[in-house]
Amino acid sequence: MTLPAKIHQFLRMDRVKPSYRYNRYLKYPALGFNGGVAMAQDGDVHTLTTTWSPRYVLPRIVPVAHGVDLNIARLSQPDCLERLAPLLPAYEKWLEVTALRPVGKGLEGPKAAEQQQAEEAQLQQDLLEWKAELGAIRSGLAILEESRKHWSGPGPQKSRLGIPFEAWVSMNAAMAKVAAGKGYDEWRLFQLAFILASIPAFATRIREFHDFYTPEVAKHANAVTLLYFSTGGGKSEAFLGLLVFVLLLDRLRGKLRGVSALMRYPLRLLTLQQARRTLTAMAAAEDERYHRGHPGEPFSLGFWVGGSNTPNWHTTDGYTDVDTVQDVSPSGEVAHRETQPYKSARERWLKLSSCPFCGSKSGSTLALRRKPGAGGNALGHYCTAPKAKCSWNERFDEPTPLPFYIVDEDIYDLAPSVLLGTVDKLSALGQSQGTIRKFFGMFGFAPFVETATGRLFVPTLSRDWEGRAYSAEPGHPLRRKLGTCSNANWTRVPGQTGHYGRSDAGSMFGFYSWSVCAVKRARIFRMESPFNVS
Known part of the structure; x- marks a missing residue:
């Protein structure tokens, strides 16, 4: 036609x-x-x-020239901040160009003038938001610049002022390993900007950086950041980079164990996919923490879904179908995995497809075993690769489970660094007083630690005190926890908003997660008599 x-x-x-x-x-x-x-x-x-078929050519998003060095490995070097120097002037130039954008283009009809006026007002509001974001990035870079002046090299810092820069270079070193395993070697600019803009919210928890906590930083830190990009755009890598930074920062500033981040997703299958992805990044961070001599326990992930997916308690039916590590060595997994009833338990509860440290590249498999005694009968995933092939196994003289917990009881008692689960677990908190107390115990409210196992102990009933005594002495069977689990605040790293199919579901997720935030911030959780021993 x-x-x-x-x-x-x-x-x-x-x-x-x-x-x-x-x-x-x-x-x-x-x-x-x-x-x-x-x-x-x-x-x-x-x-x-x-x-014969509808077709639409999607306009490409073309990045502007900026001159920022995005190579992840190079950003782990002492001179990395010079490589980031072009970022601020490039952002300022982009704002100048964007302010002149012809907002009326494409508007037609009798209301075109009215719509153009509204669009011009929206552009001005967006410019204010972008300038605030630029300010957050500037503050993040200023903190790193100040911290680098006091950096004493890789490892624990002689001055607390050096902590943020050590966390920054360690994070980039870890993420460089993650990137190499996936075939890329650079940050995308929005990922880098997102992490830099978030640094003030966490670094200012260190007393020496309190002066950087300005009203502008406070506003940005207390707001919910929506990281939006299309599928495959790099959202996960952006918040995984921030997650690794926070984990390293916490260890360096004295938080030796306990939850640093909470991640929750609406779907169990999606949660498992993200758990594997997150654990791979955490394994790279743990290797970096270990080799740089940072203090504290290994970074660990709690896969908090429960129910038919994972055991809730050690008394769950079928739990003892998994052999102990003393009875059947993980090295014999190939022959043992077809043995019933272990085979059925393995099919239900083996959640990892490969070792996050070595990738099971040597052809090794993973085993499920229980570890009684000092292991507290915890159910663990074991990598069967030889020490020379796996950086995790290389550390230990005897088989040691990967830092990945799937049993609710183990998660509550061992307080993993990252708690990852589904929103229905949060919604179930109000159904049991004992579960509430155990949950908040992970966030620093557990009063005791069992000396033999290192597990947190939260008494909930009077009979929990029978035959027990506590002491501040390290060698006592039940000792008072001395605060290494609850150092300052924790991070809420949400799942990607694009995965929430309904607005009412998103509202429900927000309600439960922010309820947890409110309780943690107010620190109103307390144990009533006779359990109040503070």
Whole structure:
């Protein structure tokens, strides 16, 4: 079909909310039924033809020239801040160009003038937000600059002022290993900016950096950050980079164990995928922490889903179908994994497909075993690779479970560094007083630690005190916890918002997670008599 251009009235995607960002892309030449429509323009003539399949060419997002060195490995070197220097002027230049954006382009009809006025107001509001983000990035870089002046080299810092920079270079070293395993070697610019903008919220928890906690930083730190990008755009790597930074920062500032981050997802399958992905990044961070001599326990992940997916307690049916590490060595897994009833338990509860430290590249498999005695009968995943092939096994003289907990009882008692689970676990907190107390015990409220196993002990009933005594002495069977689990605050790292299919579901997730935040912040959780021994 051929027609003059001046009489051709384009259709408009009226279901899309108008925005100066994409108003120019909302028109299409015609609507096809059981097919698509393509348009060719020759002077003042438009030619419309049908196609067998609808087609839309999505405008590409082209990054602007910025001069920032995005190589992750190079950003783990002492001179990394010079490589980031072009970021601030490039952002400022982008703001200048964006402020001149023609917001009226693509607007038509009788309300075009009114819409343009609204779009201009929205642009001005967005510019204020972008300038605030620029300020957060500037503050993050300033903290790193100040910290580098006092950095004493890799490892624990002689001055607490050196902690943020050590966490920064260690994080990049860890993420460089993660990237190498996936075939890339650079940050995307938005990932780098996101991490830098988030640094003030965490680094200012160190007393020596309190002066950086300005009203602007406080506003940015206390706001929910929505990290939006299309699938495959790099959202997960961005918040995993921030997660690794926070884990390293916590160890360096004296938090030797306990939850540093809470991640929750709406779907169990999605949760398992993200758990494996997160654990791989944490394994790289743990290798870096160990080799740099940072204090504290190994970074660990609690897979908190329970129910039919993982055991809730050590008394769960089938729990003893998993052999102890003393009875059956993990090295004999190939022959043992077909033995019933262990085979059935393994099929239900083996959640990792490969070792997060070595990737099971040597052809080794994973084993499930219980570790009684000093291990507290915890259910663990064991890598069967030889020491020369696995950096985790290389550390220990005897088989040691990977830092990955799947049993609710173990998670509550061992307080993993990262708690990752589904929102229904949060919603179940109000159903049991004992569960509430055990849950908040992970966040620093457990009063005791069992000396033999290192497990937290939270008395909930009067009979829990029978035959027990406590002491501040390290060698006592039940000793008072001395605060290494609850040092300052913890981080809430949410799942990706794009995975929440319904707005009411997102509201419910927010309600439960922020309820937890409120209780932790107010520190109103207390044990009533006779359990109050503070």
